[in-house]
Amino acid sequence: MKIGIVGQGAIGSLFAYYFKTLSPVLLVKNIDVPARTIIGLTRESTLLDFAKQPVHNPFTNNAEPYIFDFLLITVKGYQLAELISQLRPWVARQTRLVIVQNGMGGAQMLAAHFPQNLIYAGTTTDAVYASATDTFQISAQGRLDIGPLWNMLDPTQYAPKPCKHKTVNWQHEKSLLDSLLRFHPFVMYHQDVSDALYTKLAINGVINPLTAVLQIKNGQLRQYPEKVAALKKEIFAVYKANDITFFEQALSHAIDIVIEATSENWSSMCQDVKYKRLSENETVLGFLSNMAKSKNLYTPVITELYQRLRLLDASHSSASLANDTD
Ligand SMILES: NC(=O)C1=CN([C@@H]2O[C@H](COP(=O)(O)OP(=O)(O)OC[C@H]3O[C@@H](n4cnc5c(N)ncnc54)[C@H](OP(=O)(O)O)[C@@H]3O)[C@@H](O)[C@H]2O)C=CC1
Ligand SMILES: CC(C)(CO)C(=O)C(=O)O
Known part of the structure; x- marks a missing residue:
């Protein structure tokens, strides 16, 4: 093979x-x-x-x-x-x-x-x-x-x-x-495999952007229960509007379990922001945001985080272009 x-x-x-x-x-x-x-x-x-x-x-x-x-x-x-x-x-x-x-x-x-x-x-x-x-x-x-x-x-x-x-x-x-x-x-x-992919998307949709903008380890999200809850609520609404089959408590629990299991980890997006690299914002929050838009759903928390990471990505890609031409 x-x-x-x-x-x-x-x-x-x-x-x-x-x-x-x-x-x-x-x-x-x-x-x-x-x-x-x-x-x-x-x-x-x-x-x-x-x-x-x-x-x-x-x-x-x-x-x-x-x-x-x-x-x-x-x-x-x-x-x-x-x-x-x-x-x-x-x-x-x-x-x-x-x-x-x-x-x-x-x-x-x-x-x-x-x-x-x-x-x-x-x-x-x-x-x-x-x-x-x-x-x-x-x-x-x-x-x-x-x-x-x-x-x-x-x-x-x-x-x-x-x-x-x-x-x-x-x-x-x-x-x-x-x-x-x-x-x-x-x-x-x-x-x-779509259930597994949508479960992981919800996990990354909560953990990655929040840890990236707050620059904290995954486990420190325990100190921000309102932010975690608000993001979960919007992601679940997006899934519901798009007929994604999931069980709300089970998915919420799955997200919490990953926060605990990876509590000492810096998420990939958190590290991307720290080292001024492009992040996977478009394929995580961008994807969720498009799912929301397709159903005319108002998702202010997703939108605000998405826009913040977009600005960071834009500044990081222009900085790397400037370095390339140095
Ligand atoms: N790392 C982790 O623990 C986890 C990662 N993931 C996911 O897995 C995926 C990969 O992540 P990860 O391995 O961490 O990322 P890395 O940045 O470590 O690896 C990506 C690699 O692909 C190379 N690459 C990019 N474009 C090309 C190309 N055209 N030809 C050949 N090589 C190329 C990059 O090279 P160069 O650096 O030179 O651009 C880099 O070596 C991501 O979606 C991530 O979110 C999921 C779970 C855990
Ligand atoms: C599971 C998690 C959130 C671990 O940090 C991850 O997939 C990532 O960092 O991208």
């Missing part, structure tokens, strides 16, 4: 570590950067020294090693559009795309560009951060929820040919997927 992983970031490195015995190929921006090291929960470290290929400069010969069965995509939401423009040569007819991101919309974007390929969408509660240059630390081993995108989206939006023409050998597909997923220590396969 041939696996490609796009990106050598935190989650890409975690997956390279999980799939190390399969010698994945890393599709990266720059092959000259050193191999990354990942440190596990028990402090053992592993050098992720696998074959690398520049994603923007596809192979011209010896193509066979680069016909992937699975291509795992673990870039940030705002990096996906540029990646898609570079990805075509790496996606063979039989290549399954597996996208694991926070926020929503990425899988839909992939489906629009690769309508004939089987696409799986996932979300993870694994937690990994850069502890030093080229080194990642696993800080929590979570769960990977994954499922076929063609069961989640409307067939008018995405119906890959092999499903439409019933040419998929489901036995083979199941056994390939099984071989992939058994490498993760805690994986849940869903026939319809």
